[in-house]
Amino acid sequence: MTLTLNDYLLVSGLLFATGFAGVLLRRNIITIFMCLELMLNAANLSLVAFSRFNVNAAGLPNYNAQVLVFFIITVAAAEVAVGLAIIVALFRARQTTHVEDISTLKF
């Protein structure tokens, strides 16, 4: 049995769905953050799969997708730095990391 593009995309979709479900359902903001990372990596996985299965006449994969993956990893690193800093600041201010308790941004 050979792995096809669909198998990769299925895994990627499952990862993404798991991440999104976590973002929607979990209450701890750290967990939500990790689920966000999961969703980013799902996107990375599908990009790599697309690159692997999009071979040109010379037998080389399309590197554009792989370059994009490096971009995402870099941005995600920066995002984690900023996001964790915000969470730390938030915890210091409110002594909580539960999203239900942080709901004052409304009328």
Next chain:
Amino acid sequence: MDPHLPWFILLNPLVSAALIHLVLRRSSGTSATVSVLSACFGLLAAVGIWFSGQSGAPIEVPWLDFGPALRIPIGFIIDPLSRLMLLVVTGIGALIHIYSLIYMEHDEAKSRYFGNLSLFMFSMLGIVLANNFAMMFIFWELVGVSSYLLIGHWFTRDSAAAAANKAFITNRIGDFGFMLGILMVWSATGSVVFPEIAAKIGTLNLSADFLTAATLLVFCGAVGKSAQLPLHVWLPDAMEGPTPVSALIHAATMVAAGVYMLARVYFLVALSPDAQTVIAWIGIVTAVFAALMATQQDDIKRILAYSTLSQLGYMISAIGLAAPGAAMFHLFTHAFFKALLFLGAGAIIHALHHEQNIWHMGGLSSRMRVTFLTFTAGFLALIGCPFFSGFFSKDLILLAAWQHNTAIFALALFTAFLTAFYMTRLFVVVFLGKSRTDAAAHGHDGPIAMTGPLMILGLFSVIAGWPWIQNYALGEVSSHTLHLLHEGGGSVPVMILATLSFLAGTGGAYVLYSGKAKDPILIPLFKNKFYIDELYAALIAGTQDLFARILAWFDKWILDGIGVRGLSGGAWGAGFVLRFLQWGNLQAYSFLFGIGVVALIYFMVFAK
């Protein structure tokens, strides 16, 4: 004639008014002196003009010159008509200035009073001297302003302030028509100067309708100023002003300006028989209605005011009956005896500490000898007692009516009867019988400055109508009319009928009112002035006020409601609804975001 005399006559009261209003505000005694002196100098100058005869060259300086289309000079017309009117205005004006010295002696705003009196003299003399419509209109308005100021002299009284407004606004309605009339005449002839119009308008072959409209619009000015129906309502209310003002402005001079103006533009009136008919009828209807109202008034000044309306109706009617000479003659005699009656009434009011109700007077004949005798002269002149001035002038108007229109003659005769009736009522109640109040029991004549003018006016009230005086004073003004009337015939029956109606009115009123302590008859319709004021109030409530209310509603609910508050309310409401979407719950936002993305993908990819 010295060409400077008219300039002096016109500008001398203006200088006096300016001096008083700008410099002498605080020194009331000096103000009074300045004003009285200026009035006396005016009289001297008018006498000078009277004796120096016709002027050779027209006295005119260019003022506004718009080429051949419109030229408005400041020019004076010196003809028999204006010379007569100058004499009447300055003569009676001077007497009333002197009289005012006593009447207004203790008034708080004496300076303002005399300043405004001078301003009035300036405006009135401007009307008399003006040789063109534009200048006349300007002074016409100035007369309205000074009349406004003088009626409202005691403006702290609400009734006086309201009366001043009423007079001014009512006059403006008439003046609007006057202005349109002037514009029509100008559009036809291209000139506003009287001699030029007179020379031109007959040669233009204008349509009868155009001439009638123009004449009637010009007549509108006279309706307002001379207080004819339906714009008569302001004159009785104008009695809120000081009594000398009533005598000068609202009896002798200003209200006569309408008659003078019609006599001045008689060349125009004469061209339109239809307009003449309307003018004659408006005049006579005013005469009858005003006389009917006068029979039931209790305020001595109001009775005289309605009597003025009635006599002005006679004059206006005479203009319509193609007898401008008779109108001017009656204006001439009426100015004397009506000024006298008002000043007499003022003397009584002054002596009785501002009591104006005739039923609070009585028995004054023995205590106010001079006032009584002079008032009697004016009274007999007004009711047309033979050999008194009013008899001759009224007789001419009746004669003109007799020759032209029987219905008008009948009404004029009826008015003569009513005049005799209500004046005898006034006379009997005020002077005869017993005193009804303490004040009336202690009334006495005023000082010489008050009785002097009364005596002079009393003399003129007796003699002003005598044929030789009439010939001398009116001369060319009335000779044409007199000639026509004498040719027309009927003077003997008219004289007999007039005398009979005078006797019937006097006798009837004497029998009815002699020795009565209160009014034996009560006719609410007359007492309430035919409810014309109420009618106007209802008319204004039904039109102007209604319109204003509709506009206010529109402004409040459409402009403010929908336009301003609707827009702001809409924005606020939209914000109010939309802010419910802000839960503040992070995961709800994510969920909506996810749904949004799914929907976006669905529409982009699958729903093509």
